[in-house]
Amino acid sequence: MKSLKDKYSIVGVGETEYSRHSGRSTRAMAVEAIRNAMADARLGRDGVDGMMSYQSGDSTPSNWVSADLGLRLNFFMDVVGGGSSTEALVGLAMGAIETGMCHTVALYRSMNGYSDFRIGGTGARAAQPVRGLDLAQVPFGMRSAGQSFALTFMRHMYDYGTTSEQVAHVRVAHSKHASQNPKALLKERVTVQDVLASRWIVKPLHLLDCCLETDNATALIVTSAERARDLKQKPVYVLGVAGRVNKPRTDFHWAHGPISRVAGYHAKDIVFGQAGISPEDVDVTGSYDAFTFTTMLQLEEYGFCKKGEGGQYVSGGIIELGGRRPNNTSGSHLCEGYTHGMSMVIENVRQLRGRVDDYCPGWAEGKHSYDYSPGKCRQVKNARVAMNLGWSMPPTGSALILRN
Amino acid sequence: MATVEYRGMNLVIPENDSEWREHFKLARSHRLMLRGCKGCGLLRYPPSHGCPWCASLDWEWKEVSGRGTIHSYEIVVHAIQPGFKEWTPYPVALVELDEQRGTPTEHEALRIIANLVTPDFKPEAEQNVAIGKRVRVVFQDIGDDFALPQFTLSDEPAQGRVWQFPG
Numbered sequence: 001m002k003s004l005k006d007k008y009s010i011v012g013v014g015e016t017e018y019s020r021h022s023g024r025s026t027r028a029m030a031v032e033a034i035r036n037a038m039a040d041a042r043l044g045r046d047g048v049d050g051m052m053s054y055q056s057g058d059s060t061p062s063n064w065v066s067a068d069l070g071l072r073l074n075f076f077m078d079v080v081g082g083g084s085s086t087e088a089l090v091g092l093a094m095g096a097i098e099t100g101m102c103h104t105v106a107l108y109r110s111m112n113g114y115s116d117f118r119i120g121g122t123g124a125r126a127a128q129p130v131r132g133l134d135l136a137q138v139p140f141g142m143r144s145a146g147q148s149f150a151l152t153f154m155r156h157m158y159d160y161g162t163t164s165e166q167v168a169h170v171r172v173a174h175s176k177h178a179s180q181n182p183k184a185l186l187k188e189r190v191t192v193q194d195v196l197a198s199r200w201i202v203k204p205l206h207l208l209d210c211c212l213e214t215d216n217a218t219a220l221i222v223t224s225a226e227r228a229r230d231l232k233q234k235p236v237y238v239l240g241v242a243g244r245v246n247k248p249r250t251d252f253h254w255a256h257g258p259i260s261r262v263a264g265y266h267a268k269d270i271v272f273g274q275a276g277i278s279p280e281d282v283d284v285t286g287s288y289d290a291f292t293f294t295t296m297l298q299l300e301e302y303g304f305c306k307k308g309e310g311g312q313y314v315s316g317g318i319i320e321l322g323g324r325r326p327n328n329t330s331g332s333h334l335c336e337g338y339t340h341g342m343s344m345v346i347e348n349v350r351q352l353r354g355r356v357d358d359y360c361p362g363w364a365e366g367k368h369s370y371d372y373s374p375g376k377c378r379q380v381k382n383a384r385v386a387m388n389l390g391w392s393m394p395p396t397g398s399a400l401i402l403r404n
Numbered sequence: 405m406a407t408v409e410y411r412g413m414n415l416v417i418p419e420n421d422s423e424w425r426e427h428f429k430l431a432r433s434h435r436l437m438l439r440g441c442k443g444c445g446l447l448r449y450p451p452s453h454g455c456p457w458c459a460s461l462d463w464e465w466k467e468v469s470g471r472g473t474i475h476s477y478e479i480v481v482h483a484i485q486p487g488f489k490e491w492t493p494y495p496v497a498l499v500e501l502d503e504q505r506g507t508p509t510e511h512e513a514l515r516i517i518a519n520l521v522t523p524d525f526k527p528e529a530e531q532n533v534a535i536g537k538r539v540r541v542v543f544q545d546i547g548d549d550f551a552l553p554q555f556t557l558s559d560e561p562a563q564g565r566v567w568q569f570p571g
Contacts, residue, residue: 120484121484121485122484129407129413129414129415129416130413130414130415130416131415131416131417131418131421132421132423132424133450135415135417135424135428136450136516136517137517138413138485139410139411139413139415139552140496140517140518140519140552140554141411141480141483141485141488141491141494141496141519142480142496142517143484143485144484147478147480147484147496150478150496151476151477151478151496151498151517152476154476154477154478154535154569155475155476155535157569158476158535158565158567164570164571196571199481199482200479200481200482200493200571201481201482202478202479202480202481202482203478203479203481203493203530203569203571204478204569204571248456249456251450251452251456252449252450254475254476254498254515254517255448255449255456255512255513255514255515256511256512257511257512257513258511259475259476259498
């Protein structure tokens with residue numbers, strides 16, 4: 001299998017604050033996030049010559065942002081895409097560098113996802129005219145991501161006996177993690193009862209089964225392992241990457257079941273094949289939490305447990321800090337902020353560096369207490385391999401395996 | 405450019421929409437018709453340009469019985485679209501049609517998204533919705549050349565396991 005294992009690195013990460021009212025443009029936020037990532041990587045203006053971003057018609061293009069950063073780019077590309085895009089763009093950045101098109105790429109996602117265009121379907125999105133394939137679902141009152149995915153979640157409950165109580169543990173775990181994260185919008189820990197008592201959005205989803213909508217920008221810097229070794233920041237290396245892998249019939253994925261199966265079924269062999277490892281070798285995961293169910297479905301599909309046992313996997317303590325394989329240790333989309341995926345990769349980079357920004361006074365020097373009680377530590381001990389499972393929709397996903 | 409207004413939405417089907425225009429027009433004549441591939445003989449939904457199995461561009465309209473089984477569903481309690489607020493809670497169903505089940509491979513079938521409605525086009529009550537129940541197509545007229553295929557519970561006995569969301 002073709003692989004660029006160990007040849008590429010993520011050398012910088014950065015973000016703006018997570019809020020419901022940024023009060024500024026996606027351009028301004030993108031610039032801030034990339035500046036932070038470049039500072040994190042200790043890179044100057046000659047250090048970045050490529051740029052990529054993803055968006056859903058709600059962002060700002062690379063050629064405007066690069067101007068504000070004083071950069072001259074050898075390569076840039078802005079794509080339409082959602083939650084499976086970060087991992088895919090890391091792979092494309094590797095490809096662009098591999099061909100010699102550029103040497104270092106800044107990737108970003110900038111969105112006023114609360115104050116402007118909401119992925120949840122209200123606001124600007126609700127008013128859009130309905131055309132093309134949207135006519136197969138929108139006229140029937142199926143507009144938002146939650147409404148679109150609920151059929152998959154319901155069928156998984158039918159096929160495997162998965163319960164609301166089981167997936168509620170995902171929210172509980174991510175809320176515990178967010179209580180260790182100064183950046184998180186929602187730091188309060190919740191219980192399974194809190195999740196089950198929260199109001200219905202679209203059955204089987206309660207309010208607390210659903211992620212946040214926020215305003216923010218996030219950025220990553222990707223370069224070759226050779227260049228990374230000359231930089232002052234601790235690099236993390238890419239072991240494997242799969243991008244925007246699909247089930248058959250991505251135009252109307254319900255035509256080709258089982259509909260309780262998601263894209264990871266097809267992606268897992270690609271990404272684990274490149275890395276030459278198995279799920280057992282992964283210490284930390286970042287399984288996209290648009291909803292509690294998506295985290296569960298992907299962990300199951302990529303082989304962290306047997307098919308159909310995702311409910312047990314997420315409710316048995318494994319995914320919590322202190323457990324065998326913590327997941328989404330920043331609190332992620334359910335509790336930290338909604339970034340369409342990039343924040344999950346950023347968190348795992350910090351985990352692998354041993355420098356997550358928790359409440360330990362020496363976090364920046366890698367000094368952690370490993371006390372996971374509220375308001376304390378978020379660092380996973382001895383994290384060597386991290387994996388991100390990016391989700392666009394049931395039939396489309398991406399994955400990234402990193403090591404330190 | 406043809407626009408049909410329905411529940412506060414603008415459904416846009418221009419003259420050059422060679423996929424949907426005829427589909428909804430045929431629905432207005434109260435027939436459920438799908439594209440049948442002339443290359444391999446398989447029916448497909450949605451009405452796509454090429455055959456997803458053999459890639460042939462030759463097809464013809466074929467009528468189907470309109471009968472099927474609920475394969476999955478959801479109950480929208482909090483409407484996202486303002487025009488659906490008065491309808492909540494409403495069911496959205498994924499209906500598996502009787503034709504071409506398990507064809508060409510075991511997990512494939514003709515499946516359609518629609519609302520589960522009463523015969524007078526109100527949302528079916530939540531307690532009556534379940535995976536495995538039998539349904540039949542009904543047509544909700546919303547324009548001169550436009551009807552939405554919807555589904556209503558039929559009086560046939562259920563197929564296999566009947567399962568309802570416990571929450």
